[in-house]
Amino acid sequence: MQESINMEKGVDRGQGRSYRGVLARVGPGRDTWRWLGQQLFNRENPAMYFDPLLESINPLWAQRYIPARVETIEAETHDSKTLTLRPARRWGGFRAGQHLNLEVEKDGRWYSRPFSLSCSPSHWEQDGTITVTIKKVADGEITPWLLEHFQPGDVIGISRAYGEDHTPEPGHPMLFITGGSGITPVLSQLEAMADRHLRNPVTLLYFVRTDADVIGGCKLEALAERLPNLELRIVAAEQDPQNPDHLGPHHLQAVEGLTERDCFLCGPPGLMKHAQNLLADAGVPEEQVSSTLFAVGPGVVVTEDAGGTVHFSRSDITVESAGDRRLLEEAESAGLNPRYGCRMGICHQCSCRKTSGIVINQQTGQPSGYGEETIQLCINVPQGAVELDL
C-alpha cells in the first residue's frame, strides 16, 4: 500500500514564497531581503512582522497564512457543507486528490485542520476559486463550529495544497472505493478526468449511511453526464436497518476486470482496511492500490518493542513511555507545552529535533535512524531511549 499523504512537498512549497513575488522584483535577491528582515525584525520569517497592521487594513494581505475569501456556502447534507473559497493569488494551486489545511482562530486559539479539495484544478486555474467540503465530526471541536461560524465574505486561512498528486492518467481502468466524506478527493479526481476528456472505464463504489448522507450528489450526476465510462454505485449501507449492505466481496465481484484496475481508497479507517483485505483476497496486486489515510485520530497504538525512556533535554524532564502514547502526548503530560497543530502528522507544527535514539512513525510503522534529525512529535513513539530538544 502506498502512503499517499506526502508532507514534504507541501511544506517545502509553503515556505518563503509568500513575499518572494513582492520583494524579488525590487532589487537584491530574495535571500538578501530575508536576511535583512531577520536582522531588523528578529524573526525567521520577517514578512509576518507587518501582519498586525496589514491585516487590519485588508485581511487578504496577511503573510502568516494564505487568506482566502469565502465566496459561497452550500449545504450538501444535514451535516456537511461545501465552501467555495477564493484564495489570495500567491496560493500555489493544487493537483487532483490533494488536501489543504484550514487555519482558523476559535476563542483566541489557532487550529489547523486538514480537508480535501473537492473540485478539479481547472476551477483554480480558470476563475481562481476552489471548493472544500466539510462534514461535521460528531463531538468534534472544530467542524461543528466551522459549519456555523463562517458566512460568505469572511476570510479564512488556508495552507498550501499537499499530498500525493492523483491526477488521473489515460488508459488505466480505475476503481474508487469511498465512504462518507472520503468522496471529496475523488470528486476532484473525477472532475479532472472529465476536464481532460479521459475515457478510462471508472467504477465508483460510494458507501453512505442513508440516501440523505450523499455528499456531492449534484456533482456526481453532472460527472456521470460528462464521463460516459463512469459507473456510479452509491450504496446506502444502513438505509434498511434490517438488511444492512456494507462493503463485501459481492460489491467487488460486480466490478468488471477487477484485477486490472488501479484502485483508490478514501474513507473511514475501518472501511479502508476492509477494502484493502478484500482487494488482496480478490488478487489485486498491492502496487495497484493506493489510499488516503485521512481520518486517523491519536488513538491507542500497540507496537512491538515500542516504549522507552524519553528525555526532554531543554526542560530537563525524563519520562518513561510505555509506547502507547505519541511523544506529543508524553511531552504534554510531562507539563511541557510544545507547539502543535493537526496532531495527525500532517502540518509539521510540532516538528522537533531528536538528538539521539530511535522513534517509530506510527503512521508508517517505520523506525527512524539513530542520529539527530527532525521528527514529528504527534506521530512518533520511542523505541528505546530517546532524547528530544524540548
Next chain:
Amino acid sequence: MQKLSEEQLENLAQDLDAIRNEQMADLGQKDADYIRGIIRLHRTLEFGGRALMPLGFIPPFFLAGMTSLGIAKILENMEIGHNVMHGQYDWMNDPELNSQTYEWDTICTADSWKRTHNYEHHTYTNVIGKDRDYGYAVLRLEDETPWKPMHLLQMINFINLSVFFQWGVGVHELEFEKLRSGEVTLREKAEFLRDFARKGGRQVFKDYAFYPALTLPVAPVVIAGNFGANLIRNLWASSVIFCGHFTEDAESFTEEECENESRGHWYLRQLTGSSNFTGPNWVYTLSGHLSHQIEHHVFPDIPAYRYREISPQVQAVCEKYGLHYNADSFPRQYATVLKRVTAFSLPDRMRERLFPEFNEGDEQGKVADRTTSTSLVSRLRNRVSSTLSAAA
C-alpha cells in the same frame, strides 16, 4: 522571612491554585484580542517613530520620534516579549506568540533570557546565591553578602546598570563574577558568547548602522534619536525591575530556607519577595504589568494584563495569612530601592546605625525599628499605611 506552618502553606497553595485555575479556564478571545491590540500599537509606534526620526533636525520631531520609538521598545520588551516568553500566550498556538520561538528587540537573546529569568529567577526568586537577578551580581542588597570597600561605590554600578540595562541583561548569563573566581571558564561560555555577539551585532546594526545609513544626510540625528529611544527603554525597564524586588520590604532568602521547599513555600517566597507599584492603567501597560510583580511571580504564565483584575484576590489571600502585600506608588517604591542600594553600600555597623529599618531580627523588632526610623520617606509611608489600616 515571614513564617507559616506546613498546614498554612498547604492552604496557601490551594487558595492560589484556585485563583490560577479560574483564570486559566477563562483564557480566550479576550486575551488574543488584547495582545494583538498591543502588537498593533507597537508596530504603529515603531514605524511612526522611525519615520519621524529623519526629520529630527527639527526639535519637536526629534522628541516625538525618539519618544515614539522608545515607547515602542518598552511595549515590545515588557508587555509583548517578556510576557510571550513566559508562555502566557502559548495556548493560542500562534507561531508568532510562541514562547519557544519568540525573539525580542533587545540585546539579550530570548534563549539566554528564558534560562536566567524564566528558570533561575522565577524558580529561586531572591534566594541569595541562586537568583542572580537579585542585585545582578553588581549590587549588594542584603547582609548575607560580606561587605567590601568596593561596595561603597555601588551607586555608580546602579546608575550604570540603569543606563546600559539591555547590555547588562545581555551579558548577565556570562556570570562575570564566576568567571573571575574561576568557577566557570570562558570555554564553557563560548556558545553563549557567540549568540550574544550575533544578537548584539544585530541590534547595533539595526539602530546604529542600517537606519542611519538609510537616511544618510541626517544620519547623526537618527543615531542620536535611536540612542535616546534605547536609553528611555533602559531607564524605564531597569526601574520597573528594581521596584519589583529591591524595595525596602521585599524579602530575600537563604539557600537553607528553601531546600526541598513545598509548593506553598515557593508561593510564600514569591509573595513576600516581590513588590508592586500603583499608578494609572497606562503605566501598568508600559510596565508589562510588572507593576503587579507579586501577581506575576505567583502566576508567571497567566496573561499579564489580568494581574490587575486578580490583584484584590491575591491581596485577600495575603491578608488571610497575615502576609505583607507590598504595594506603594512608583516614586515611593523607587525611593526605597535607592535607600536599599545606599544602605548596603555601607559597612554593616554604619548601616545598622543609619538605616535601622534594614536590620535583621524578629518581626517585632523590625516594626519597632520602622517606627523610630528617622527617614522622611518611611515616616511618610508609615503614616499613610496607618491611616489606611485605620480606615480599614
